[in-house]
Amino acid sequence: xxxxxxxxIACLVFLIGVTIRHYFNSIHARKxxxxxxxxxxxxxxxxxxxxxxxxxxxxxxxxxEAVPLTRYEMRFAQAEGFEQAHEIVQGRCAMCHARAPAWxxxxxxxxxxxxxxxxxxxxxxxxxxxxxxxxxxMPPANITDIPQEDRALLTAWYRAxx
Numbered sequence: 001x002x003x004x005x006x007x008x009i010a011c012l013v014f015l016i017g018v019t020i021r022h023y024f025n026s027i028h029a030r031k032x033x034x035x036x037x038x039x040x041x042x043x044x045x046x047x048x049x050x051x052x053x054x055x056x057x058x059x060x061x062x063x064x065e066a067v068p069l070t071r072y073e074m075r076f077a078q079a080e081g082f083e084q085a086h087e088i089v090q091g092r093c094a095m096c097h098a099r100a101p102a103w104x105x106x107x108x109x110x111x112x113x114x115x116x117x118x119x120x121x122x123x124x125x126x127x128x129x130x131x132x133x134x135x136x137x138m139p140p141a142n143i144t145d146i147p148q149e150d151r152a153l154l155t156a157w158y159r160a161x162x
Contacts, residue, residue, distance in 0.1 A: 004112065005051040012051075016044050054108075061099060064117045073122035079161030082122070084153050089121050089128060092144040129158035 019037040026034050069077055076082065095102045097115035113127060114120045121128070131138040132146065133155035139146065 005054060009048050009051050012044050012048050016041050016048075019044070061116050064099075064114075064119065067119065069119050069122065073119050076122040076125040076158070076161040077118055079157055081153055081157035081160055085128070085157040086118060086121050088146070088150045088154060089115050092139065092146050092150070093128075093132070095144075096139070125158050125161060128154055133158060 019041045023034055023037040026032060093115045096106055097109045097113050097120075099109070099114060099116060101107070101109060109115075113124055115124060115128075133151050136142070136151065
């Protein structure tokens with residue numbers, strides 16, 4: 001459910017159920033063993049695994065910056081403390097949460113959360129607040145060493161935009 005491809009994945013899971021059910025219905029009706037259904041099931045499963053970790057199709061940074069802000073994004077972009085919050089996110093989060101992450105081993109942004117542009121930061125204000133401000137879950141093991149003062153600034157910015 002955490003991917004833009006969730007609806008496709010749900011459809012493929014349904015089809016896996018169909019192929020497995022067809023196999024067992026054929027056996028119980030004594031109409032042979034349609035072993036081809038297992039190959040189809042494996043192919044569908046591989047497609048699900050790939051889609052669940054595939055990146056979204058968000059274009060490049062220039063395209064993202066050209067899109068006007070929504071009312072929701074504007075609310076947080078105009079909130080007090082946004083400039084500092086944006087700077088913190090750019091310095092501590094954007095290397096992984098980018099359209100082309102700079103962190104070794106990452107091919108796309110974790111969970112598809114992008115934090116490169118002002119709109120990206122404003123769009124993900126609640127997630128930033130919860131993950132970096134309140135729970136300290138991000139970054140994992142505080143790998144970018146976000147000081148408590150920066151976390152407090154992120155929290156204050158989000159609350160100012162509510």
